[in-house]
Amino acid sequence: MIPIYLEIRSYMIKQIEKGRLVPGDKIPSERELVDLFKVSRMTVRHAIDQLVNDGILVRMVGKGTYVSSERLSTALNVLNSFSEDIIASGHSPSAKLISVEKTQTGNTISSLLRIDKSREVIKVERLRLVDGLEMAITTSFFPVSRALPLDELDFTATSIYRQIESLGLRIEKASETVTAEAADKRSAGFLRVKENSPLLKIIRLTFISNNVPIEYMEGLFRPDRYVISQELYRQGVR
Amino acid sequence: MIPIYLEIRSYMIKQIEKGRLVPGDKIPSERELVDLFKVSRMTVRHAIDQLVNDGILVRMVGKGTYVSSERLSTALNVLNSFSEDIIASGHSPSAKLISVEKTQTGNTISSLLRIDKSREVIKVERLRLVDGLEMAITTSFFPVSRALPLDELDFTATSIYRQIESLGLRIEKASETVTAEAADKRSAGFLRVKENSPLLKIIRLTFISNNVPIEYMEGLFRPDRYVISQELYRQGVR
């Protein structure tokens, strides 16, 4: 069951995505939205609070609430799903589901996800391909909770991020750690490389609004088919 | 007249600043704060909402609200030399010069450095250590005579960046590619790892003003002693 305020939030985002609201437009007043959704004003405000916090809307006392015109942050470190990355580079991503299970997890992952370790998580293991060639194995852990109706997610589809976002949750940021690891027998089999060959290991913790973690992921990538690129800028003079 | 929720917010911040609440501590429950300030619970939540949004507090359903342990970094994509990175993380970097030679280079590197491949470059190979332990081998290529008096540089010193900057050149940015590679016999020997063990490979092209390339570097890092961390942010709506 998705909370009403997230429904309203989704609705607003869709209006903007579809172009029915463009930057600078005034959105319906809080009291109009109350009538539209048949909810209390506090609930409407809760939804708008989040969108304002995300910089999507701007409130003006006595005037109204408007779609933000400025897209703040020149977006250097852009968080994309792997599918989105692949598409952006002109290739075709796909995924094969290896396993899905509802399970518990150890101290490290549960504390990173900020859940009790007795809580269940959905563990999704997928083989990621680019242009039909094996690229990576990713193992994701999603905390089971009301806000995220995991049953409705299609893990064989490519972009889980997009699916989560279309549910009204806003993915905000991720922190990533990159290292190297030797392929064990199982990974080597899936990725069609020799055992012990070097793989790029990416560990990513993804957050929605309010710094709430929503996914812990470990990925093992074939270095010949996926590399990480980033631009670094020297900090001020001195 | 200051709103109550801002008073509560200030109160919490002061508690943290004075050290009466330290990261990891549980703050009073919402109902306790209601009693303490004699206000409604929604008002208390309003105050806490803001602090959670700022990343100062973390809410956990059924457990309580806690002072956030992670001080999210303000420095995003900061270009540091490896020495600077190591120092920032509280360790002690050093370097051993393996070789310096004036030579020519292949098409790839010369074109990245935007020089003719007949032009000479200085190739510097160094073993990088952290707290006296082998961490990486880096191979740098500097174009000869680009307002860069290479003779004056001390390649055994840790921070080449600092030396270059003290010559009046402003290092501006770098583009980095990260991948994984198996250790060959030579690298394995220097880094004291087994041959074919996985290493993190970082290729970095560094620029001074006007996008003039000044260094091409390839580094092979022991993944147990060096990892890359980065924060990624989701791009605006759509």
Added chain:
DNA sequence: GAATTCAGGTGGTATAGACATATAGATATC
């Protein structure tokens, strides 16, 4: 015509209560 007043709409703050869901520990059951 220019200044003032006023009414209606907007977001801002705050209340008091209700029910839902998550956690942890005590208690009862097997």
Added chain:
DNA sequence: GATATCTATATGTCTATACCACCTGAATTC
């Protein structure tokens, strides 16, 4: 002793209402 259930407490969602400060434009006054 292990398992299940209950209970108290935590945050999460939502309602219905009230009054405030602010902005705008129309009506009123000068």
